[in-house]
Amino acid sequence: MHLDALPHQNQRDTASVTLKDIAAHAGVSRSTVSLVLRESPLVAEQTRLKVQHSIKALGYVYNRGAAALRGSRTSTLGVVVYDIANPFFGAMVAGIDAALNREGYVSFLANSEDSPARQQRFLERMREHSVDGILLCPAEGTDPGLIDTLDNWGMACVQVLRHVAEPPFDYAGANFHQGVCQAMDHLVRLGHQRIAFLGGHSEHSATRERWQGYRESLEHHQLTYQRLLRSTVTRRDGVDMITQLMAESPAPTAVVCHNDMVAFGAMLGLKRLGLVPGVDCAVIGTDDVEEASLSEPSLTSIATHPYAIGEEAARLALRRIANPEGAREQVVLAPRLQIRDSCGAARPTSDSTLPNRAAGTHA
Amino acid sequence: MHLDALPHQNQRDTASVTLKDIAAHAGVSRSTVSLVLRESPLVAEQTRLKVQHSIKALGYVYNRGAAALRGSRTSTLGVVVYDIANPFFGAMVAGIDAALNREGYVSFLANSEDSPARQQRFLERMREHSVDGILLCPAEGTDPGLIDTLDNWGMACVQVLRHVAEPPFDYAGANFHQGVCQAMDHLVRLGHQRIAFLGGHSEHSATRERWQGYRESLEHHQLTYQRLLRSTVTRRDGVDMITQLMAESPAPTAVVCHNDMVAFGAMLGLKRLGLVPGVDCAVIGTDDVEEASLSEPSLTSIATHPYAIGEEAARLALRRIANPEGAREQVVLAPRLQIRDSCGAARPTSDSTLPNRAAGTHA
DNA sequence: GCTAACTTTTAGATCAATCTAAAAACAACT
């Protein structure tokens, strides 16, 4: 056999098998093969088997790109988060992944680092790739008009964790308001009168909901001590804020924190002041990241179920893609207070993880 | 105006603007518009401006899917990691993202959860989406033949952090061997004689390199105490292993850990035993995750620079895509021992983060 | 004015699928 039978073909070493090749091999038309691939009931059983055999024999690989060009779906979703390095988002992305995978979808991930400009670039790029929809955790300072813009682009958009647009929108997140109230109730039940709230960056829904929960709870329990410290939400912020608070007089006897990172920082700050978290000052975090059960003392935390939020968000997006005109939905997961040692129960080395699980959903 | 002028058109409300539309608007051919889009020097300045104006005027969106069908690139990369919920991978993905973004690339992310079967499914799905290449952190138990298979698929593949194939392959990771040696040297310098190594799952390169570093270092320093405990690599494993070790006689005076999670667990275990990390037993971790500087005591750790590894891996993949036949490369970043309080310096509340930074690269 | 040598522009094929509308095959009735 002559090696140079096809002179200029060395580029195409990975000559890909197409519908045409299968059609030829099976002795049918391209159209029939296409129908078989899409599991159409139109094609006769016998033909179906014959074609499927050829598909295997030739090692065919479905070309989603080509299919997307003619059809209307790309089976692709864009996911934009603002801090992928945070373990909370790791778990959330894992949940998204799981839900999408079940439906044959695949996701583009982008990290806006809380910059609206980066976020904008990513959204445009995803549009060029014609994703079917977007899961958006809006960056700090996102223009509320963005959601309408995406809608005009004909792109299904589900806001996650935070929302910036006016009411009729798709959203998946946790009920932060309720979570903070649960934490406050628990602290009041333990006899605390001076409870501070630590952290929260600025004006998006996730922060507003927490603060509102804090203020309403104070009012509900008729507590007069009120101390709400704004900050970014890192460990270091936790250290700084608790240090400042404990120098005040009167100092709080308990703090509820914007997230677990701030709470870990607060506990560290207390220790550096020679105080014992859970004894000298109760600490409650938010999110219940894995580490919460393994700190010293173990951290009481408002569990927000990131994996479940990711799953719900992805499912909602798939629903919206299937039915673009359907009514907008808000999936808000009920948080659950995971009680451990940092809020006063103070049983040093016991594993106080409760076995029961409850995650309510309501539209 | 009659609303039903176009009877069955209500589906196409998002009638997309194409090259043809721009061509008509600007009074040139589709080919010319295509050339303008790709910034070809062939087209005359005047025409270029005219076309660019039309592009803006009509709000054109480049359709990468269509371009990919005819051209050979999709500007798309697949990334497969085994534990996205781990903060190390969060940082790594952020680095990948940054490097890809500079080149107009976008990435699919998938989480294998260390399951070869899930990994396989993801790779097949990415193939259907015709990604230009893959960044693969191989799952535990990956068949070494997989890399060849990917090669046969004509897909650029860069292994990251771990590698499973036979020598000529593309790889980006850290020099774990060197990192462990640095940690051992430091401990020996501080006078430690009984040093244990904690954790490592099984038979892939990342674990083998660490263990080999440990063994060679023992030999080099002529230490006779040798204790290497296998385990998965979570906090809980750290707690369990240190508890077991401290009950032995003689107990070690220092431990080097597979990663920071194990190290945090080891410190927690020591505290639960009433011992002080850094005083009763030195602890060194690997990775230098953000939390390391904010634990009590702060953790000495072998910094492996996940963000930089991500960037390097992505750049290497882009190089391979541009030149598929080029020589395979290994980018191995030099780790740096970040010395803090958990290995004996024991200055309780000081911030001992060193200001100098050094990250060497060698092929 | 004519040819040669550029510089620009373009028509039409192509990529790999889907979709539409019609043709072919087959069975079931008068």
Place this chain on the structure above:
DNA sequence: AGTTGTTTTTAGATTGATCTAAAAGTTAGC
């Protein structure tokens, strides 16, 4: 045999870009 009605199959147009090879337009040289 002819009509009708299903069930299967298919040809050919279509999607939105790129690519090739050729055409059209410019400029220069003699």
